[in-house]
Structure formats: structure tokens, C-alpha cells
Amino acid sequence: MARSSKLPTYLIVLFVMGYMGYSWLTGPGPVPTAPPAPASPPPAASMGAAGQPGYALNPSNAWPPAASAGSAQGLAPDLFSVNYYVVLDGSGSMNESDCSEGKRKIEVARTALSAFARSVPAQANLGLAVFDRRGLSERLPLGQDNRDGFSQAVERVQVSANTPLKSAVELAYSRLLDQGRRQLGYGEYHLVIVTDGLASPSQKPTSAVNRILAESPVVFHTIGFCIGERHSLNQPGRTYYRSANNPQALQQGLETVLAEAPDFAVSQFGD
Numbered sequence: 001m002a003r004s005s006k007l008p009t010y011l012i013v014l015f016v017m018g019y020m021g022y023s024w025l026t027g028p029g030p031v032p033t034a035p036p037a038p039a040s041p042p043p044a045a046s047m048g049a050a051g052q053p054g055y056a057l058n059p060s061n062a063w064p065p066a067a068s069a070g071s072a073q074g075l076a077p078d079l080f081s082v083n084y085y086v087v088l089d090g091s092g093s094m095n096e097s098d099c100s101e102g103k104r105k106i107e108v109a110r111t112a113l114s115a116f117a118r119s120v121p122a123q124a125n126l127g128l129a130v131f132d133r134r135g136l137s138e139r140l141p142l143g144q145d146n147r148d149g150f151s152q153a154v155e156r157v158q159v160s161a162n163t164p165l166k167s168a169v170e171l172a173y174s175r176l177l178d179q180g181r182r183q184l185g186y187g188e189y190h191l192v193i194v195t196d197g198l199a200s201p202s203q204k205p206t207s208a209v210n211r212i213l214a215e216s217p218v219v220f221h222t223i224g225f226c227i228g229e230r231h232s233l234n235q236p237g238r239t240y241y242r243s244a245n246n247p248q249a250l251q252q253g254l255e256t257v258l259a260e261a262p263d264f265a266v267s268q269f270g271d
Helices: 009-026 105-119 147-155 165-182 206-215 247-257
Strands: 082-089 125-132 135-143 188-195 219-225 240-244
Touching: 082 105, 082 165, 105 147, 105 188, 105 219, 105 247, 125 147, 125 165, 135 147, 135 165, 165 188, 165 206, 188 247, 206 219, 219 247, 240 247
Parallel strands: 082 125, 082 188, 188 219, 219 240
Antiparallel strands: 125 135
């Protein structure tokens, strides 16, 4: 009798099961699922004037803006310099002696600002604008190695006239903006205002301050000498404002401006 060529059924079953097991072990892994969509960014933590985001929260900020044609400036030797631009109020009320222990307020301011100038780090830039009998003008451009010149310019202030704070803020900002272009936006920019009065009519600085805070990294520091806390330059959470009711408080207010400066210690102030 001839032998059948068919395989036994149990062998066929074993073969099929073995093939299926092999395919399962060597086949492709599970199809990956798409990653979850990223969460939406949180809303801005704070807003600038008129509901606009402040400079630090504005994703489209680009400071400084390019200079107009024909006004190109060379690069600063140190792109990371810290800059302090001081505005000194030389209005008529600085001749008074309120809060000054018998001295004229301008005399107290001269002493405090001279100590401030000596304490500004050597590698930082310092500049000065004044409004007084001679009008509003820059008295010392931003620079290093100019501390004696700063003190001399303060000594030459001729107290008189009004308080054009808005124009003074805009002048100071224009100088910081020029320096920002020279430093390609790197470094720090501080606008320091020493004043003893409210702004003259049409010279309230609020709109200028709001614009500068929204478009630039400039930090505002104001020492209000003998005028309390109610001042247009006092914007809690947005500007630094310190009320000084005596010569010591005025000097301490200027100390705090430098508190974060590199290599600065409060013990250096006035040395």
C-alpha cells in the first residue's frame, strides 16, 4: 500500500501557531500616538499703559529701534556697560530750605549727588541734564572718567524757573536711546530724577514715562525731595520712587539706585 503524502493535522496546527508567534515577535511595534498639543501660554502677568504689555512682556519688542538715515553711530567699546543718566531739578523751589536742616535744598542735592557720582562704578557711564535759570539742557554726556566733571556741573546749577519734567524725561531718554544703539541694546539703562516739585502746567510726564516703559528696558528712579509720595513719577510696580524728607534720606535714596551695581557696596557710598 502506498504511503499518504499529507502531513498529519497536528503538525499543520503546530506549524501555523509557530508562524503566528514568530510574526508577533518580529513584527512592527505599536503605532505611536501623536503628542498632546502644547498648553496655551499664560496670560500676561501685568500690563502697561492703556492695556498694552510692558517692555518685558511684549514679544514684539525690539529696542533700540534703528536710527534714522544719516545718524549712524559707532559701537561703544563695552557693549555691556551700565548707564546712569541723572536729571536734576533746578527750579526756583530748590532755593527753599524745607526738609534741609537749614540749608537750601540745592546745596543738599549737590552734596548727595557728588557722593553719588564718586560711588558710580568706574566701568559705568554717567550723564547729567538740568533744568534751571539756563533752561533745560544736557550738562554732561554719558561717559566714564567724568565724575569730577559731574560734580562741577552740579555746582554750576543756577536755581530758578519752572519744572519741565516731561521735556526733561524725553531729553534723558533720547540720550539713553542713543547709547542703547551704540551698545546694540545690551547693558543696563537707568534714568535717575531728583526733584522737589510737581511738574509745570502741560509738563506732566505720565504719557512720556508710560511710552518709555512700554517700549524700552529703561528703569526709572525718582527721589522726591520734600514732596511726599503723591507725584506723577510715582507708579508703584512700574517705577522706583523714594520720598526724601531730610538730607540723609536723599542720600539713601541715591544709594539704592546703585544697590544692584556690579562690585558696589553701600559702605563705599560717600567715601
